[in-house]
Amino acid sequence: MDVVSRTWTWLSTGSHWTGAEGVWHRLGQHLFLTVACLLISCAVALPVAVLLGHLGRGGALAVNISNAGRAVPTFAVLVLLLLSPLGTHGSWPTVIALVLFAIPPLLTNAYVGMREVDRGVVEAARGMGMTGRQIVARVELPLAFPFIVTGIRSAAVQVVATTTLAALPGGGGLGRIITAGFRLTDTAQVVAGALLVAVLALLVEGAFVLAQRGLDPLRRRRGRPDGMEYA
Amino acid sequence: MAANGNCLISNDWICGEYVRTRGQELTDAVLQHIGITVASVVLGLLVALPLALLARRWRSVAGPVLGLTTVLYTVPSLAMFSLLVPVFGLSAAVVVTGLVLYSLTILVRNILAGLAAVPEEAREAARGMGYGPVRLLFGVELPLALPALMAGLRIATVSTVSLTTVGAIIGYGGLGNLIYEGMRSYFKAQVLTASVLCVVLAVGADVLLLLIQRLLTPWTRTRRSAGRRAGRPAGTEAVAA
Structure with a gap:
């Protein structure tokens, strides 16, 4: 196919990788936004989810926030934030949108993970005289670990995707290569940019899968206890 | 109220005048949005069902099917649509195909989970009554798997409605087209509506x-x-209650 060879030519042209519009610079922006927003979202969502899960309150909130996150189009939120007074403040609209869409998977998975902990184990810990804080740190968190990591993984993939979309309203990141390709009607550049984005997303997902396998000996239930719920 | 006619000029977020004067444009966008969503979800279901059945029949198929659909789900929407452009050109088929691929992940998993939850006794009883494999599937197994299937269908549909907006990049995004245009012309009422x-x-x-x-x-x-x-987490049942 002609497109394949032209895409390869685009990718193997050194000048496309350097400079302010180059792949390396865009990749740097993409990674910076992803990591920064993921850290902010974790700092916001995980303590709330762990506390709610420990107390057994706010289950409806945790589930509904996840559904709301699905129903609200990312693209719409990006554009709304851009047109809002925040729009004049550089990357802030993008950062806020990224954090907003990373919170639901983090919150829901961590909450479900905390609730899935065997009540008998928690009661036993309480019977041994552990305080609430000790139960969270030594019993509930270790047992909820796979769910929490799954939440972080979903959030990371979500953030990578949303960062790509942020290129439409003019944000940085690899998505800009795609949008610039469309503006120039350069299909090879569009496909090359899309390939880079897809590879990045898969690498992020893969890294988390490996981390999850490596770090956690308690993987229970086959399949993924994440946003794609079994009924 | 006096500002009613001026809200287009003052570029307000909420503007009745916009809805009144651009009613046709909005209707067209909504219809395109619904069209793309329905086509994607129906096609997704038509593809997911045989895939799920194959995956259930042969374990060796299950791994690759689940793996591939997960990989597809990971690809960001903008990249997915862009990768399909050389295949279909700038047409609605790009958006529909991309959305079908996304819906497969959720649908295949939920159908499989639903079928796996069918009690063996129900199957045995149907076989004892002389049900063949086809009648067993459509008469007993699929009806019993319906709650899981419908839960998946709802998640897939809601995601599809939201992802359709990204189709605006090639001009087939339904309401996303209006958001895209509104973004370029800084038209707040259009974007919010x-x-x-x-x-x-x-x-x-x-x-x-x-x-x-x-x-x-x-x-x-x-x-x-x-x-x-019994206080179990309500899972997908609590959607938009």
């Missing part, structure tokens, strides 16, 4: 599917209320 309509569509589709599910599976109602009393 289209965004709100999008959420309304998603919630409406979800409620509609929930009602259909209730009608199709009257026997689950008692079980569901019992489950809630």
Whole structure:
């Protein structure tokens, strides 16, 4: 196919990788936004989810926030934030949108993970005289670990995707290569940019899968206890 | 009220005049949005069902099918549509195909989970009554798998409504087209109206599917209320209550 060879030519042209519009610079922006927003979202969502899960309150909130996150189009939120007074403040609209869409998977998975902990184990810990804080740190968190990591993984993939979309309203990141390709009607550049984005997303997902396998000996239930719920 | 006619000029977020004068444009966008969503979800279901059946029949198929659909789900929407452009050109087929691929992940998993949850006794009873494999599937197994299937269908539909907006990049995004245009011309009323309509569509589709599910599976109602009393996390059941 002609497109394949032209895409390869685009990718193997050194000048496309350097400079302010180059792949390396865009990749740097993409990674910076992803990591920064993921850290902010974790700092916001995980303590709330762990506390709610420990107390057994706010289950409806945790589930509904996840559904709301699905129903609200990312693209719409990006554009709304851009047109809002925040729009004049550089990357802030993008950062806020990224954090907003990373919170639901983090919150829901961590909450479900905390609730899935065997009540008998928690009661036993309480019977041994552990305080609430000790139960969270030594019993509930270790047992909820796979769910929490799954939440972080979903959030990371979500953030990578949303960062790509942020290129439409003019944000940085690899998505800009795609949008610039469309503006120039350069299909090879569009496909090359899309390939880079897809590879990045898969690498992020893969890294988390490996981390999850490596770090956690308690993987229970086959399949993924994440946003794609079994009924 | 006096500002009613001026809200287009003052570029307000909420503008009745916009809705009144651009009613046709909004209707067209909503219809395109619904068209793309329905086509994607129906096609997704038509592809997911045989895939799920194959995956259930042969374990060796299950791994690659689940793996591939997960990989597809990971690809960001903008990249997915862009990769399909050389295949279909700038047409609605790009958006529909991309959305079908996304919906497969959720649908295949949920159908498999639903079929796996069918009690073996029900199968045995049907076989004892002389049901062949086809009648067993359509008469016993699929009806019993319906709650899981419908839960997946609802998640897939809501995601599809939301992701359709990204199709605006090639001009087939339904309400996303209006958001895209509004972004370029800084037209606040258009962006907000289209965004709100999008959420309304998603919630409406979800409620509609929930009602259909209730009608199709009257026997689950008692079980569901019992489950809630036991204090289990409500999972997908609590959607948009």
